[in-house]
Amino acid sequence: MKTRSTAWMTLSLLLFANSHLWPVHPEGRNEYKAFRQTIRMYDQVNIDPRTLKSAEKIVDNIFKAVRVELLWIVCSRNSPDFNGVCGQPLTPPEIGLRIVQGPSWSLNPSGHFKCGLANRIIPGESGGWISISSECIEQIAKRLIGDSPLELGRAQGIILGHFMTHEIGHLLLPIDGHSITGIMQERLGRREWALAVSGLLGFTREEADMIRQGVQVRSVVEKESFTRSSVSQELQSRMGLKD
Secondary structure, eight states, rough: OOOHHHHHHHHHHHHHHTTOOOOOOOOOOSSSSSSEEEEEEEESSSSOOOHHHHHHHHHHHHHHHEEEEEEEEEOTTTTTTTTTTTSOOOOOOEEEEEEEEOSSSETTTTTOOOOOEESSSSTTSEEEEEEEHHHHHHHHHHHHHTOOHHHHHHHHHHHHHHOOOOOOOOHSSSSSOBBBSSSSSSSSOEEEEEETTTTTOOOOHHHHHHHHHHHHHHHHHHHHHHHHHHHHHHHHHTTTTOO
């Protein structure tokens, strides 16, 4: 019991001391080309904006290390564009991310929480829907650092960011399943959360290569499709076939 309490205290101190550390690409921020992936996020529980921003920053930085730039479209009932882009059906390779109240989808006897679910729109294709339980995120945060309000919000941001990254990874990786190391492990223990707090938990090199290559290929296909569509519309216009 004493060992467990010491571990939580150590993690709590890391939260305070190392919350400014985030993973960055070793070649520098502006010395490489990033490929874009769109994330359409629906906050259905009105989570604290500071927690949400902290989580987004974590996800952004983990994917920057993979050389993938995330384009966030934040959707809420108060959004002026809710009936525009936000109200349109999701199409691959777009990813929709919903933050819901709860519950945790799995809590086995060993205390393993499953806070997120990812479902592909089309089997074998990238893109799909992710659901993250805010209730589950809060429960894990309280287990890790107790009920201190000073650190709870920061812990929730870190935990939410890493669960979001994990589930996005499921939809961007070409194969389903979990890894034995890194952020794609099925279960993140105290050691992994300590790495997460320090900004050192991310994708393995092999996972990073697969994600980057997949996003790159889809970016090229989308660009070519857009170009063909634009040329077709222009030709139709010139031929008087378009209203």
